[in-house]
Amino acid sequence: TAVIVENAGRKKVHRHTPNLSMAPGSTEKLVQTTLEAARDELVRGLGGLLDRAVPVKTDPGDKPSDGAVIVGTRDSSRIVRQHISADDLTSVGDDGYLIRSFFRGTQGFTVIAGNTEVGALYGTFAFLRRLQTHKSITRLDISESPRVRHRHLNNWETVRLYAGNNASGTGGLNGENGTIFNFTGTGESAGRNLPVILDRYIVAARAMASVGMNGITINLVNADNVYLTPEYIAQEAALADALRPYGIKLALSINYTAPTDPRFAPDTLTNEQLDPHGEEFRGWWNRRARLLQASIPDFTGFTVKANSEGQPGPQDFGDDHGDGANAIAAAVAPLGMKIYWRTFVYNADVDEDRLKRAYLEFGYINDERQPDGTRGRFLDNVFLQTKNGPLDFQAREPIHPMFGRMEHTNQALELQITQEYTGQDEMLCYLGPMWEEALKTDTYARDERGRLLDKRLMGHIVDGTAQGHSDTAIVGVANLGNADNLTGHHFSQANLFAFGRQSWDWTLDSADIAADWVRMTWSNRKNVVGTIVKMMMGSWEALVSYQTPFGMAHQFRSSDHYGPNPAERLARDDWSPVYYNKADSIGLGYDRSSTGSDFTAQYFPTLAARYGDIDTVPENLLMWFHHVRWDRRMRSGRIFWDELVYRYQMGVQYVTWMRLTWDSLQPSIDARRFSEVKTKLTIHEADAGDWRDTCVNYWKEFSGRDNPADNGPLS
Numbered sequence: 001t002a003v004i005v006e007n008a009g010r011k012k013v014h015r016h017t018p019n020l021s022m023a024p025g026s027t028e029k030l031v032q033t034t035l036e037a038a039r040d041e042l043v044r045g046l047g048g049l050l051d052r053a054v055p056v057k058t059d060p061g062d063k064p065s066d067g068a069v070i071v072g073t074r075d076s077s078r079i080v081r082q083h084i085s086a087d088d089l090t091s092v093g094d095d096g097y098l099i100r101s102f103f104r105g106t107q108g109f110t111v112i113a114g115n116t117e118v119g120a121l122y123g124t125f126a127f128l129r130r131l132q133t134h135k136s137i138t139r140l141d142i143s144e145s146p147r148v149r150h151r152h153l154n155n156w157e158t159v160r161l162y163a164g165n166n167a168s169g170t171g172g173l174n175g176e177n178g179t180i181f182n183f184t185g186t187g188e189s190a191g192r193n194l195p196v197i198l199d200r201y202i203v204a205a206r207a208m209a210s211v212g213m214n215g216i217t218i219n220l221v222n223a224d225n226v227y228l229t230p231e232y233i234a235q236e237a238a239l240a241d242a243l244r245p246y247g248i249k250l251a252l253s254i255n256y257t258a259p260t261d262p263r264f265a266p267d268t269l270t271n272e273q274l275d276p277h278g279e280e281f282r283g284w285w286n287r288r289a290r291l292l293q294a295s296i297p298d299f300t301g302f303t304v305k306a307n308s309e310g311q312p313g314p315q316d317f318g319d320d321h322g323d324g325a326n327a328i329a330a331a332v333a334p335l336g337m338k339i340y341w342r343t344f345v346y347n348a349d350v351d352e353d354r355l356k357r358a359y360l361e362f363g364y365i366n367d368e369r370q371p372d373g374t375r376g377r378f379l380d381n382v383f384l385q386t387k388n389g390p391l392d393f394q395a396r397e398p399i400h401p402m403f404g405r406m407e408h409t410n411q412a413l414e415l416q417i418t419q420e421y422t423g424q425d426e427m428l429c430y431l432g433p434m435w436e437e438a439l440k441t442d443t444y445a446r447d448e449r450g451r452l453l454d455k456r457l458m459g460h461i462v463d464g465t466a467q468g469h470s471d472t473a474i475v476g477v478a479n480l481g482n483a484d485n486l487t488g489h490h491f492s493q494a495n496l497f498a499f500g501r502q503s504w505d506w507t508l509d510s511a512d513i514a515a516d517w518v519r520m521t522w523s524n525r526k527n528v529v530g531t532i533v534k535m536m537m538g539s540w541e542a543l544v545s546y547q548t549p550f551g552m553a554h555q556f557r558s559s560d561h562y563g564p565n566p567a568e569r570l571a572r573d574d575w576s577p578v579y580y581n582k583a584d585s586i587g588l589g590y591d592r593s594s595t596g597s598d599f600t601a602q603y604f605p606t607l608a609a610r611y612g613d614i615d616t617v618p619e620n621l622l623m624w625f626h627h628v629r630w631d632r633r634m635r636s637g638r639i640f641w642d643e644l645v646y647r648y649q650m651g652v653q654y655v656t657w658m659r660l661t662w663d664s665l666q667p668s669i670d671a672r673r674f675s676e677v678k679t680k681l682t683i684h685e686a687d688a689g690d691w692r693d694t695c696v697n698y699w700k701e702f703s704g705r706d707n708p709a710d711n712g713p714l715s
């Protein structure tokens with residue numbers, strides 16, 4: 001075996017504005033290339049997996065040696081030019097790759113090729129994954145390209161409560177060192193702050209690239225303007241240089257009123273100048289974006305949370321989301337940048353039902369006829385970034401009705417990798433099946449003439465094939481930290497992995513992804529793989545069962561979003577568990593059918609009818625749409641009350657089963673990780689029991705019923 005990478009050498013880059021990672025006074029620096037990164041992955045990966053040193057060649061001579069692995073593009077590599085046609089490569093697009101086996105007599109070699117170096121890097125990772133998961137690496141003829149163009153993380157760097165550092169302080173993610181990237185002024189000793197590149201930044205870049213992610217918005221959506229200051233931009237440039245070889249481009253979250261921040265003096269605007277139609281506002285954003293581009297040539301754009309949860313936005317000044325998004329988009333369009341404008345808005349004046357509000361604020365802008373006769377007011381470089389469900393990353397939500405309804409607008413899907421509402425870093429909860437369920441849900445979308453679309457799963461809407469969009473995006477909310485596994489809980493790492501795989505190809509089976517991950521993370525032994533995959537595959541459904549079964553929503557205590565507090569009543573109605581559960585002597589759940597808020601009417605007719613009728617709505621979504629009588633007969637034959645209690649109990653029992661099952665794996669798992677997961681599972685089981693007991697006891701006050709006899713006593 002040898003690794004052959006021609007022309008991978010470092011390259012010199014010129015920067016108009018030198019950044020901190022360059023030598024003082026210089027405008028040039030040598031940077032790592034993507035092919036070097038691919039070569040290093042192969043050397044490290046093959047060396048580790050085969051347990052011997054693997055030689056690297058830059059000149060293959062006339063024929064590649066037996067077992068050689070060649071990586072490159074048609075530009076970089078003579079062997080690729082000789083073996084892979086330009087047409088074949090063109091068909092996989094910018095980020096895709098081909099992996100092919102070639103034989104000469106008894107000698108064989110493998111060519112990994114992309115149109116771009118990044119494509120070749122993705123192919124390299126895919127090849128290593130095959131080897132690591134014990135799939136065949138001979139007679140390969142693989143052709144892969146992503147279904148979605150922008151596969152980004154939104155790194156919520158300062159969300160300390162969630163997924164990694166919960167209220168009890170036991171979390172391993174953000175720990176006392178803060179989040180993954182250290183900026184000057186964030187509290188660490190100077191020598192460990194950017195522009196110093198810590199190993200873990202490269203570990204994160206490799207992890208992301210290994211599953212095809214190609215961008216990261218590095219700061220929280222509740223954005224701090226400091227990220228737009230020259231001091232920070234210089235540090236961001238150093239970070240961008242370090243991530244670039246892995247194909248990962250930077251973006252920032254911004255605050256709509258940043259131009260008024262005195263930190264930008266003398267370049268500041270007054271409130272009156274924040275007119276999205278005026279030159280001042282657009283000019284300001286254009287100047288700021290040019291400043292970023294001068295230091296980060298491939299800077300991709302801005303994520304914006306506006307008029308949401310106290311963040312400022314265009315509505316504060318009498319303008320709407322279309323005006324605001326388009327103003328910033330127009331300002332950055334000449335620079336090739338994009339705006340990811342979030343639709344997570346729920347202004348209480350819009351409607352009594354929080355779930356209806358986003359579509360009411362955005363839908364009409366999509367529908368609006370334009371002077372040129374086309375429809376949709378949002379500019380082409382605007383993505384509306386929408387969470388998978390209409391509330392807020394709850395463990396199971398119906399799909400957001402905006403998917404399919406916004407056909408004249410680019411839409412990005414936002415998923416939450418960090419487990420804010422799904423057990424944080426304490427509970428083992430594999431989210432692949434949840435995303436698969438959402439992406440494979442039939443929207444029953446119709447065209448303007450009312451005909452059902454052929455391709456209309458949520459995934460088809462998101463990947464653009466349903467409604468003819470070529471610019472497409474999936475965004476994963478993450479909270480990367482400094483734990484070895486980047487995510488705190490060993491099993492949370494699986495969610496980062498799955499997000500990458502599913503954003504590349506949403507049609508994948510989440511069980512297959514889990515199996516790959518288990519093989520790469522724990523063991524290739526058949527019984528271990530089978531057992532852990534089984535644990536993972538039921539873990540999300542179990543969590544739904546003991547937290548919010550049958551479509552119950554948002555019963556979290558407000559202090560940490562981890563534990564239950566169904567009785568909580570907060571200043572804002574729509575933050576209060578009681579607003580969602582609507583518990584009374586008749587039953588439980590929120591009537592959103594035509595007899596209630598009529599939220600169901602926002603879906604296409606087939607779904608609207610299905611969800612709007614208590615007899616046809618899937619039981620796992622029941623209380624999202626209906627107030628369910630305690631004595632309603634469920635499909636199992638039991639009455640709702642009995643079934644509800646039973647479901648809570650089943651969820652907890654699954655966790656008990658996971659704990660016992662994990663114990664049985666002890667001989668196959670290294671001691672440290674075995675005991676770390678074991679400890680988490682013990683906490684998980686207790687906390688799942690707390691959810692069951694707290695909720696069931698509270699519902700009892702309304703139902704007036706006791707535990708059904710066949711469930712035995714609750715703890």
Ligand code: GCU
Nearest residue numbers: 159221222305309344392420
């Ligand atoms: C959740 C979360 C907030 C976050 C918000 C968002 O509500 O609790 O911290 O800011 O989502 O998506 O903007």
